Each structure stands twice: as C-alpha cells, then as structure tokens.
Amino acid sequence: MKRAALLAAIILFGSFTGRAQSTPARLSISGTVQDQVGATIKGALIELSAPDTTPSRSTSSDQAGHFEFKQVTSGAYHLQVSFEGFEAATLDLTVGSQTPAPLQVVLAIASLRQETTVTSEPAKISTEANDNKDTVALTEQSLSNLPVFDQDYVGAMSRFLDPGSVGTSGVSLVVNGMEVNNLGVSPSAIKEIKINQDPYSAEYQRPGRGRIEVTTKPGSPEYHGTFNFIFRDAHLNARDSFALTRPPEQRRIYEGILSGPVRRSKKTSFLVSVSRKEEDLQSVVVAQGPSGAIRANVPAPSRTLLLAGQISHSLSDTNTFSIRESLLVESVNNQSVGGTTLPEAGVNSHNIEEEITYSQQTVLSPKLVNNFRLLLGVESQTSTSVTRARRIVVLDAFTGGGAQADYLRTEYHAQLMETLAYSSGKHLIKGGINIPDLSRRGFDNNLNTAGTFSFSTLADYAQGRPFSFVQQQGNGHIVFLEKQIGLFAQDEYHPRKNLMLSVGLRYDWQNYFHDHNNLAPRFSFAYAPGNSQKTVLRGGAGIFYDRSGARPIQDILLFNGSRLRQYVLVNPGYPDPFGANGTLTAQPVSVTRLAPNINIPYTLQYSFSLEHQLQKSTSLAITYLGSRGVDQFRSRDINAPLPPSYSARPVPAIGVLREIESEGRRVTDSLEITLRGKVTRFFNGMAQYRLASARDNTSGITYFPPNAYDLSGEWGRSDFDRRHRFELLGTINPGRLFNLGVSVSMYSGQPYTLTTGLDQFHTGTANARPAGVPRNSLQGPAYADLDLRWSREFSLRKGKQKDDGVKATVAVDAFNVLNQVNYSSFIGNQSSPFFGRAIAAQPPRRLQLSFRLKF
Numbered sequence: 001m002k003r004a005a006l007l008a009a010i011i012l013f014g015s016f017t018g019r020a021q022s023t024p025a026r027l028s029i030s031g032t033v034q035d036q037v038g039a040t041i042k043g044a045l046i047e048l049s050a051p052d053t054t055p056s057r058s059t060s061s062d063q064a065g066h067f068e069f070k071q072v073t074s075g076a077y078h079l080q081v082s083f084e085g086f087e088a089a090t091l092d093l094t095v096g097s098q099t100p101a102p103l104q105v106v107l108a109i110a111s112l113r114q115e116t117t118v119t120s121e122p123a124k125i126s127t128e129a130n131d132n133k134d135t136v137a138l139t140e141q142s143l144s145n146l147p148v149f150d151q152d153y154v155g156a157m158s159r160f161l162d163p164g165s166v167g168t169s170g171v172s173l174v175v176n177g178m179e180v181n182n183l184g185v186s187p188s189a190i191k192e193i194k195i196n197q198d199p200y201s202a203e204y205q206r207p208g209r210g211r212i213e214v215t216t217k218p219g220s221p222e223y224h225g226t227f228n229f230i231f232r233d234a235h236l237n238a239r240d241s242f243a244l245t246r247p248p249e250q251r252r253i254y255e256g257i258l259s260g261p262v263r264r265s266k267k268t269s270f271l272v273s274v275s276r277k278e279e280d281l282q283s284v285v286v287a288q289g290p291s292g293a294i295r296a297n298v299p300a301p302s303r304t305l306l307l308a309g310q311i312s313h314s315l316s317d318t319n320t321f322s323i324r325e326s327l328l329v330e331s332v333n334n335q336s337v338g339g340t341t342l343p344e345a346g347v348n349s350h351n352i353e354e355e356i357t358y359s360q361q362t363v364l365s366p367k368l369v370n371n372f373r374l375l376l377g378v379e380s381q382t383s384t385s386v387t388r389a390r391r392i393v394v395l396d397a398f399t400g401g402g403a404q405a406d407y408l409r410t411e412y413h414a415q416l417m418e419t420l421a422y423s424s425g426k427h428l429i430k431g432g433i434n435i436p437d438l439s440r441r442g443f444d445n446n447l448n449t450a451g452t453f454s455f456s457t458l459a460d461y462a463q464g465r466p467f468s469f470v471q472q473q474g475n476g477h478i479v480f481l482e483k484q485i486g487l488f489a490q491d492e493y494h495p496r497k498n499l500m501l502s503v504g505l506r507y508d509w510q511n512y513f514h515d516h517n518n519l520a521p522r523f524s525f526a527y528a529p530g531n532s533q534k535t536v537l538r539g540g541a542g543i544f545y546d547r548s549g550a551r552p553i554q555d556i557l558l559f560n561g562s563r564l565r566q567y568v569l570v571n572p573g574y575p576d577p578f579g580a581n582g583t584l585t586a587q588p589v590s591v592t593r594l595a596p597n598i599n600i601p602y603t604l605q606y607s608f609s610l611e612h613q614l615q616k617s618t619s620l621a622i623t624y625l626g627s628r629g630v631d632q633f634r635s636r637d638i639n640a641p642l643p644p645s646y647s648a649r650p651v652p653a654i655g656v657l658r659e660i661e662s663e664g665r666r667v668t669d670s671l672e673i674t675l676r677g678k679v680t681r682f683f684n685g686m687a688q689y690r691l692a693s694a695r696d697n698t699s700g701i702t703y704f705p706p707n708a709y710d711l712s713g714e715w716g717r718s719d720f721d722r723r724h725r726f727e728l729l730g731t732i733n734p735g736r737l738f739n740l741g742v743s744v745s746m747y748s749g750q751p752y753t754l755t756t757g758l759d760q761f762h763t764g765t766a767n768a769r770p771a772g773v774p775r776n777s778l779q780g781p782a783y784a785d786l787d788l789r790w791s792r793e794f795s796l797r798k799g800k801q802k803d804d805g806v807k808a809t810v811a812v813d814a815f816n817v818l819n820q821v822n823y824s825s826f827i828g829n830q831s832s833p834f835f836g837r838a839i840a841a842q843p844p845r846r847l848q849l850s851f852r853l854k855f
Contacts, residue, residue, distance in 0.1 A: 027095055030068035031103030033061045033081055041065050041107060042423070043128055044083040050075055057616060060128065062497070081105045128500065128526070132538055134609060134621045134674045135208075136160040136686070137194035138729075140217075143187075145731045146741040147789035147813045149848070150230065150253060150277075151187035154212055159745060160195050160727065163720035164627055164668040164694055165210030165605065168701055169549040172211035174204065176359065178373045178417040179436040183214060184326040184355055185308050186275035188226040188257045191215045199607070200524040200540040202488040202504025203419070203430065207544050207605050209625075218322070219269025219312040223260035223855075229253070230850045238844035240284055241821045247282030247297040262311070273308040273326075283338035286840065287398040288833040290462055294398060298343045302332040318363035328353045334386065339825055339839045341399045346386040353379040367423045371432075375415040383407050391452040394461050395757050395766055396832030396839075406446040407476075413439035431489040438483055443554050445476035445564060453574060456757045456766055457831045468764040469569040469577040473584060476564045478557050482550055483511045490522070498528040508545040508600070512553050515599045518545045534613040541606035548600075548633070552660055552701055559592040561654075566590040568655045568764040590655035599631045599662045618677035625670045632664030633701035637763055640708040646761045656764065664698030666718065685730015685742070692725065694718035697775070706768045707761055716775035717751040724748040741789035749783070751776035757831025770830075783822045783842070789813045806855040813848040 033044040046067045049056035061067045074095050082088040086107035093100065136157065138146070148156045154173070161171060173180055183190070192215040199208025230253040239246040259271040279302045287294040308326035315321065334346040355377035362370045389402040419432030451471035455461040490504030504522040524540030558564040567587045573579050578587075609623035639649050639657035651657070670692035678684045697714035705714050728744040753769065753776050760768040769775070791811035799805035816822075823838035 027072045027074065027099045028068055028070045029072050029077070029079070029093070029095065029100065029103070030066070031105055033065045033067065033083070033105045033107065041083050041086075044081055044107070047080045048072075049078045079103070081107065083107055132197070132199065132609070132611070132621070134623045134672060135194060135197045136688075137192065137197065139192050140190065143190065143193070144809075144852075145739065145789070145791065146729060147743050147787035147815065149813070149815055150251070151228065151255065153187055153190055153193055154183065154214070157193050157195055157212055160688070161212070162209035162625070162670070164629070164666065164718070165207045165544075165603070167206055167210065167546045168601075168633060169547050172204065172206040174211055174213045176214070176216055176373070177371060177419070178375065178415060179205070179434065180375065180415065182328065182353070184324070184357070185216050186255045186257060186273040186306055188228060188255060189216050189271065189273045189308070191217045198524075200502070200504070200522040200542040202490040202506040202520070202522045203432070205436065205486055205506070205508060205544065205547075207542065207603070210544075217257070217259065217271065219271045219310060220259045221261055221266060221269060225256065225258040225855055227256035227853045228850060230255070230848060232846060232848050236847035238819050238846075240844055241841050242286050242295075242839070243284045243297055244295050245297065247284070249282055250280045252278045267314040269312050271310040271312070273306070273310075275304070275306040277302070277304040279303070283334065284840070285338060285340075285342060287340040287342060288458065289398050290458060294342065296343065298334055298337045298346070300332065300334040300337060302330070305329045319360070321358070321360040323356065323358050325356045326354070336403065336405070340396060344387045344389075345391065345399050345401060345403045347383055347403045347405045348386060349381065349383045351379070351381040353377060369421045371417070371419045371421075373417045377411075377413050379409075379411040379413070381409045388450070390450045391448070392461075393452060393454045394458055395454065395456055396827045396829040396834055397458050402450060404448045404450060404452055406449070408442075408444040410442040411439055413437060426494045428492040429490070430492075432487075434486045436484050436486065440479065440481055441550055441554075442479045443477070443558075445472070445478070445554070445558055447476075448472045451577070453572075453577070454766065456759070458833065464574040466572055466574050467570065467759040467766055469572040470567065470764065471584065472564060472566050474563060474565045476558065478554060478563070480553060480557055481511070482553060484547060485509045498533060500526040502540075508547075510547055510600070512556070512594070513548065513598065513600055518600055518602070520545055520602070536611040537609075538611060539606075539608040541604070544603045544605060546601040546603070546633070548701065555592045555658075556594060556660070559590060559658075561589050561591045566655070570759065570762050570764050588649075588653055588655040590658070592658040592660070595659045595661035598660065601629065601631045601633055601662055601664075603666075604628045604630065615677070618675070618679060621674040623672045623674070625672060627666070627668045629664070629666030629696065631662035632666055632696065632698050633660065633662055634664045634698035634703050634705070635660050635701065637704060637708050641762045643709055660701060664696060666694070666696035666698075668692065668694040668718070679730075682732050682734045683730055684733070685728065687728045688726070690725040692721070692723065694721040699775075704765060704767070706765070708763075713769060713772070713774045716777065719751070719776065721751055721776070722747045722749070737792065739791050739793075741791070743787040745783070745785045747783040749780040752778050752780060752826050752828045754778050754828045755830065757829040778826070778828050780826045780838075781823055784818075784820050785815075785822065785842070786817045787813070787815045788817055806853070809852040809854070811850045811852070813850065815846045815848070816842070816844060819845040
C-alpha cells in the first residue's frame with residue numbers, strides 16, 4: 001500500500017513544466033449560440049482547444065447566447081459547443097493577425113440524447129446547477145484511455161458512489177434520462193457516464209451519489225464503426241493467494257457498433273450494437289470439512305450475448321424519434337461456488353431479456369421542449385441446483401449437499417418517462433412523470449424443497465447435532481403486479497449572473513405500502529462572490545424516498561401461512577428431523593408480513609461545498625456531505641422465544657413471524673476534496689479524498705437482529721463504513737508514443753461482526769453476538785490497488801477531418817500492478833475454524849490485451 005501511495009503522489013504532484021516566454025499578439029474569439037428556430041441558448045458549454053499542448057479553455061453562453069474567449073493568440077483552433085437536448089457542434093477555425101468576425105453557432109435537436117455532461121477537462125467555474133465540481137464524469141475518449149476491466153465502464157464508475165445514497169434495490173441506473181435495469185447497448189455505444197451531477201435534482205428518485213447517468217450515442221449521418229477484441233489468459237496473471245495452483249482461466253470479448261444513414265438519408269440513421277463475452281473462469285474453494293482442509297479450483301464458465309439495433313428519424317427540424325430493440329442472453333454454471341461453498345452446492349442459471357424502447361424529442365416552441373420515452377420488456381430467468389439433495393451448512397466451515405436454489409422468474413415490464421422543459425427569462429422550469437416500474441412478475445419458488453440442516457461447528461456435525469432444519473412445502477407459484485410512480489416539478493432560477501437558486505418537489509409512490517404522503521422537497525444554490533467567478537459556494541438539501549424492490553413483496557404474498565409453507569425446526573433430529581412419529585405438516589408454519597405502521601424509508605441529505613478555479617484548466621472542490629436515514633428497513637421475528645429462557649414462542653401455532661418494519665436509522669457524514677483538470681503538463685484527470693463516518697442499526701431489509709427483544713447492541717458502524725478513501729483517475733501523455741492511463745484506489749478497512757456461531761435465542765438462526773458486543777465491532781485490513789493502461793493509436797487511412805479515417809489502437813491493461821493481496825470475506829464467527837481470517841481475496845495482478853479498429 002505504501003508503494004501505491006508513493007506512486008500516486010508522484011503522478012498527482014509531478015513538477016510543472018515551463019511555459020513559452022514569447023508574448024504574441026492577444027486577440028479574441030466570440031459568437032452567439034442559437035437553436036434551429038433562431039432562439040438564443042443560454043448556458044451552452046463552449047470549449048476552445050488548440051492542436052499544440054496549450055490547455056483547452058471553456059466558457060458558457062450568457063442570457064443573450066453570447067460567448068467570448070479573450071487573449072487568444074494567432075493559430076488554428078477547434079471549437080466545440082454543447083447543450084442539453086441538442087447535438088454538439090464542432091468548428092475548426094484559424095485566427096490570423098486580427099480578431100475574426102463573431103461566429104453564429106446553430107445547434108440541432110439531438111436524435112436521442114437528453115443530457116450532456118462535462119468532459120474530462122473541467123469547465124470554467126460556473127453557478128449552473130449541473131456544473132458542480134465534485135461530479136465524476138467521463139466521455140467516450142476518457143473511457144478509452146483509462147484502465148477499465150472488461151470494458152465494464154459502469155462497474156468502474158461505481159466506486160465513486162456513496163453507499164449511503166444507494167437505495168434498497170441497488171444503484172439507480174439512468175440511461176438517456178430514464179431509469180432502467182440494464183444498459184441495453186454494448187460499451188462502444190456509450191458516449192458519457194457521470195455521477196453526482198446536479199445531486200438535488202427533483203427529476204430523479206435517488207441523490208447524485210446514488211445514481212449513474214449514461215448517455216448513449218445516437219445514429220450518425222455518416223458511416224462510423226468500432227470493433228473491440230479483449231483477451232485475458234491465466235498465463236499472463238499472477239496466482240490467486242488462496243489457490244493451490246494457478247487456475248486455467250481465459251476470457252474473450254468481441255464487441256462493437258456500426259452506425260450510419262439509412263439509404264443515404266439525411267433524416268434517418270441506424271446504430272447496431274453487439275457484444276459477446278466468453279468467460280472460462282474458476283472459483284477458489286477454501287473450506288474445512290470433517291477430514292480436514294478442502295482446497296479446489298472449480299470451473300465457473302459463463303457466456304453473455306447482447307444484440308441491439310436502433311433507428312432514428314427526424315420528422316422535422318424540431319421533432320425526432322428513435323426506436324431501439326435489444327436482446328440479452330446470459331448463462332453461468334457453478335454459480336455461488338467458492339469460499340466455504342463446495343462444488344456440489346453450486347447453481348446453474350440462465351437469463352434472457354428482450355426490450356424495445358421508443359424515444360421522442362419535440363421542440364414545441366423556442367422555449368418549450370418535450371421528451372418522451374417508453375420501454376417495454378420481457379425477461380425470464382431460471383436457476384437450477386447442480387445437486388438435488390438436502391443442503392448441509394456448517395457455519396463458516398463448509399456448505400455441501402444440494403444448493404436448494406431452484407426457481408423460475410418471469411417478468412413483463414413497462415417503464416415510462418415524460419418531461420417538459422420551459423425556459424423563460426431567468427427561469428428554467430422542468431416537470432414530468434416517470435414510471436420506473438410497472439410490471440407483471442411471476443415467480444415459481446422451489447427453494448429449499450428438500451430442506452437444509454445447519455450446524456454450529458464441525459464437532460456438532462460429526463455428532464449429528466444440527467441447531468436448525470428449514471424446509472418449504474406447498475404452492476410456490478405467484479403472479480403479482482408491481483407499480484412505482486414518480487412525479488416532479490423544478491424551477492432553476494438565476495436572479496443574477498453569479499447566483500442560482502433551484503427549488504423542486506418530487507412525489508414517489510409504490511403499491512403494497514399504504515403511506516401516500518411521500519413528498520420530497522429539494523433545494524440547491526450556487527453563488528459566485530465577486531466578478532471573477534473563480535470561486536463558487538454551492539449547497540443544497542433534499543429528501544429522497546426509497547423503494548422495497550420486488551423480493552419482499554414476493555415474500556409477503558407467498559409466506560402468508562397457507563400458500564407456501566415454511567417450517568423452521570430448532571434442535572431437530574438428524575438425519576430425520578421429525579423423529580419416529582413426527583411429520584412436517586404437524587410443525588408450526590412461518591409467516592412473513594409487513595408491520596402495521598410501516599413507512600417507506602427516506603433519507604435527508606444536505607451538503608455545502610467551496611469550488612475554486614486554481615488555473616485555467618484546474619479546479620478544486622471541498623465538500624461536506626451529511627445524511628440522516630429515517631424509517632430504514634429491517635426484519636424482526638416478533639414471535640421469537642421469550643426471555644429469559646428463550647425456550648417457547650409466544651404463539652406456538654406459528655413458527656418464525658417475520659415482520660418487515662421501518663424502525664432503522666442511519667447517520668453519515670463525510671468531507672470530500674476533489675482536484676481535477678490538467679494538474680501538470682502531462683497529467684490530466686482527477687483525484688478525490690474522502691474522510692467519512694457511517695453508523696446505523698440495520699443492514700437492510702433482510703437483516704434480523706439476533707435478539708428480537710434487545711436491540712441495544714444494533715447501533716454500530718455501517719456495513720460500508722470506510723474512514724478513508726482515495727481515488728485517482730487520469731492519463732499521462734508526454735508524447736505520441738506514450739499514452740498511459742492510471743487508476744489508483746486506496747481505502748481503509750471495512751467492519752465486520754463478531755458472532756458466537758450459536759443459536760442462543762432458539763430462533764433457528766445462529767447470529768448471536770457475545771454479551772455487550774455491538775454490530776460491526778471488528779475491522780478488516782486496508783485496500784490498495786494500482787491499475788495502468790498503455791495504448792498506441794495508428795492511423796491506417798486519413799480522412800478529411802481530424803476524427804475521420806480508419807484508426808487502429810493496441811493496448812495493454814495491467815490490473816493490481818503491484819500484486820497487492822487485498823483480503824476479503826473475513827470470518828467473525830468464533831465457532832468457525834477460520835475465525836479472524838479471510839477466506840478470499842480480491843484478484844491478483846492480471847493483464848488484459850485489447851485491439852480496437854475504428855472508422
């Protein structure tokens with residue numbers, strides 16, 4: 001970790017190079033930005049760059065659409081203009097000995113995209129709501145220069161999320177302005193990715209640090225294409241620290257896009273996106289059985305195919321639409337194997353998903369723009385146990401027998417988004433409706449039909465003394481409707497050039513929960529004192545409601561005491577859990593239900609930041625972020641055996657009475673420092689350090705406190721609490737032959753919980769902690785990772801413009817370059833043979849070879 005820290009410091013704080021000493025004539029470049037109907041556009045981003053090593057400059061158009069770059073020297077320049085809802089415009093111009101005439105830049109309506117983000121080079125400090133400098137945003141060019149494992153751009157960006165801002169259902173993925181379940185396109189079709197832009201926008205259900213926003217490429221009026229081949233092989237990798245031998249792994253990815261006009265039409269274009277992943281990976285088993293240690297490498301092959309096609313058409317200069325259809329097919333064998341789970345307890349899964357998306361953007365007037373998107377999809381997923389036998393679990397020693405994980409899940413879903421944006425004077429008013437989920441879900445629950453025996457220790461297993469037996473019986477088929485609706489309105493007001501105020505209100509609703517007052521106000525401001533606007537004070541606050549997800553709804557409908565019966569037997573016989581005269585149906589049935597007073601959880605988040613432009617292309621942001629989670633989900637067995645003996649349940653006719661309640665709370669505070677831009681002549685990127693604290697009394701909707709009658713020990717560190725985090729992402733480019741992408745991650749350790757491994761409260765769950773010990777009282781080790789990417793681009797055929805022609809790129813990525821052993825999956829169970837030790841580690845050093853052909 002010290003080596004990674006030293007290298008990160010050298011990269012980030014490398015010496016600045018000298019500047020030219022001559023003083024050429026100082027001129028200016030100015031102009032006006034308009035839309036296709038002649039209305040001026042305020043707030044457009046204008047970037048000016050030169051072909052030499054001069055850093056790019058940027059500014060924004062004012063109320064009259066006017067912009068100006070002063071103190072420009074003679075030479076050739078590249079001008080790019082972009083604004084939300086419009087296609088970016090580019091212009092090459094030459095400045096002679098005199099200031100050129102003012103430019104008139106006309107932006108056309110975008111064929112698909114709804115949003116634009118900042119580029120990897122920071123814009124000038126601004127008071128715009130979506131120009132906060134603690135945003136993490138990467139363009140297509142930035143993504144192609146950085147070390148990204150398997151082109152998983154969304155996964156690579158996820159490390160910049162705040163876990164406390166992520167909801168129960170996981171990270172909110174927003175593609176082209178609409179919340180979706182998956183990207184639906186291959187990596188080459190991604191144009192921009194951003195996190196935390198306009199964090200208090202009322203348009204979205206989650207805060208900025210809990211969502212990933214992706215903008216995909218539209219079809220193009222000219223033929224363009226990209227093909228990528230990515231290859232990894234075990235012979236190029238270091239050995240996993242827990243594997244006895246290096247497993248024979250290999251991964252091959254074929255991916256690309258093709259776009260262009262349909263029959264040379266200027267109004268109709270297409271885009272085809274394809275990705276094929278062939279992964280022959282291995283899982284490492286680290287377990288302890290009755291006969292001793294169990295170590296094995298187990299094949300876990302997977303195959304993924306993604307096909308997507310899109311047609312875009314301009315009905316007029318102010319009305320465009322597109323239709324995209326996608327197919328995703330995935331299969332994984334021996335899933336869940338690894339750690340203490342043996343090969344016989346693996347699962348084979350298969351998933352197929354089809355979606356069709358219709359998008360339309362209409363300029364109703366120079367001041368009014370409408371965006372509409374509708375997604376229809378169907379999905380089917382099967383899970384089949386490798387072995388059909390009773391499951392045997394010896395806690396944190398080994399899991400064998402059958403996985404007991406058979407199910408079929410089907411889903412027919414619709415998602416909708418419609419917004420209206422109205423600009424009038426100093427106001428930008430936006431409102432609309434989004435339906436993130438309107439679905440008919442089917443579930444055939446065949447889990448645990450043969451039953452599961454659980455043992456505390458290997459000695460108990462040898463003596464045939466399980467602490468619980470769990471089995472399901474009955475009708476596991478269920479079909480239900482899940483409905484989620486969101487409404488919002490927002491006004492972004494600029495009373496002065498150096499002041500922005502944004503006020504919004506959002507309403508969220510989902511069925512099966514009967515609280516209908518989920519109004520979420522949002523507010524943010526940005527103020528630039530003085531005339532230079534090199535410093536901006538920015539802040540905001542807002543309420544963000546959560547969602548339960550589909551699984552808890554399935555549970556309350558299935559486990560109602562009669563439909564699908566779940567039996568939990570404490571201290572059963574073995575191998576016959578019922579004894580000589582007992583039967584399963586004679587046992588009490590377990591029930592799942594919502595608490596009578598349950599509410600949808602919400603988070604109050606607030607922040608204040610200071611942003612300062614250090615140089616023309618370097619900015620610094622210091623941000624305090626706080627949040628308070630209220631009514632957080634957790635589960636509790638309200639029919640648990642009564643103290644002090646914990647021997648008998650209050651209602652003997654019922655087994656476990658799981659009540660999903662909203663009694664949890666969470667407190668998080670963090671201080672974040674972000675430096676971004678052209679830090680030195682050769683290094684361009686961003687560095688971010690976060691000092692944080694997170695505490696709560698729940699680990700989520702499926703978490704059960706060990707003692708249902710004493711919750712005093714539940715308050716402790718959050719599962720995701722890391723005191724220190726450092727991230728560095730950027731490129732080093734001192735010359736044509738040397739283009740190096742750098743990624744550095746360093747974190748302090750995460751907490752984990754100390755348990756006895758015994759079922760002290762006779763609930764059928766052995767998660768009790770020693771007396772007086774709170775949740776998450778132990779801490780794992782720190783994490784450090786350095787990734788590098790070297791790439792070289794070759795021009796095979798030159799085109800008329802800079803970005804035209806045929807180009808080939810070869811690259812080598814190295815992940816975990818220093819081969820740091822980052823241990824994970826620490827065991828806090830005192831009864832386990834692995835107590836206090838890790839049973840897994842993050843991947844060792846891996847090399848990735850890639851080839852790209854682009855035209």
